[in-house]
Amino acid sequence: MKEDFADKELENTQEDPVDNLTNHQSEKNEEIPVDDNVTDWEAKYNELNNSYLRLNAEFDNYRKRTLKEKAELLRSGSERVLVDVISVVDDFERALENVSKSEDVDAVKEGIDLIYTKFLNFLTKNGVKEIETIGHPFDTDKHEALTTIPAQSEEDKDKIVDSVQKGYTLNDKVIRYPKVIVAK
Missing domain, CATH: 3.90.20.20 (GrpE nucleotide exchange factor, coiled-coil domain)
Structure with missing residues (x-):
């Protein structure tokens, strides 16, 4: 019997969710006038x-x-x-x-x-420095090969044997590539 009384009391205290939603919507519509909102947006846009x-x-x-x-x-x-x-x-x-x-x-x-x-x-x-060539390994980023000659030994392969024209760097950027002869 106590349980029936508690159930009825619970039913009476619950609000209808649909009524609650419509009450909130009507309150919102009353608070915000449409003309003021457009004027605010226009002012903000212009700013x-x-x-x-x-x-x-x-x-x-x-x-x-x-x-x-x-x-x-x-x-x-x-x-x-x-x-x-x-x-x-x-x-x-x-x-x-x-x-x-x-x-x-x-x-x-x-x-x-x-x-x-x-x-x-x-x-x-x-800031101009000469690029060292003779005896150094050939590097396509720093040297321009004019020709190749046969290497006299295995350790001379891909090394620069002679320099026809000197090359220079300006602050570590190549401004003129040395023209070299490479042993292959």
């Missing part, structure tokens, strides 16, 4: 669109400014290098003037050696 246009214009200005700065940097960088080369050219001009006047061949050779050393120091200072 975001304006922000996007400004950001796009700023980026375009940034891109143009960096391109201009890069071009200026290249011009001024090459100017610095050329100024250093001009001093080597001046030394060569003085040497050429003295070659015809001088009777001491050893002094002329010494002068040309000094100019050559100065020019090599200039190249090293600017």
Whole structure:
């Protein structure tokens, strides 16, 4: 008997789920006016669109400014290098003037050696290095093979035997490939 009383009491306290759902929907519809919602969305759209246009214009200005700065940097960088080369050219001009006047061949050779050393120091200072070739293994990424010759021993195979033209790197990037002869 106690169980029947508890079941009836439970039935009376349960709410109808359909009635509960319609009550929530009607409350929501009353709280949000449609005209205010559209106005808010339009204002938000206009704000975001304006922000996007400004950001796009700023980026375009940034891109143009960096391109201009890069071009200026290249011009001024090459100017610095050329100024250093001009001093080597001046030394060569003085040497050429003295070659015809001088009777001491050893002094002329010494002068040309000094100019050559100065020019090599200039190249090293600017990041240019000679690629070592003879006796090193042949590497297609660093060398250009002109021809091959038969190897005299097994350990000489795929090694560079002779260099026809020197190669150079600029800051570890090959700017001129050495032309070599490889033993096969």
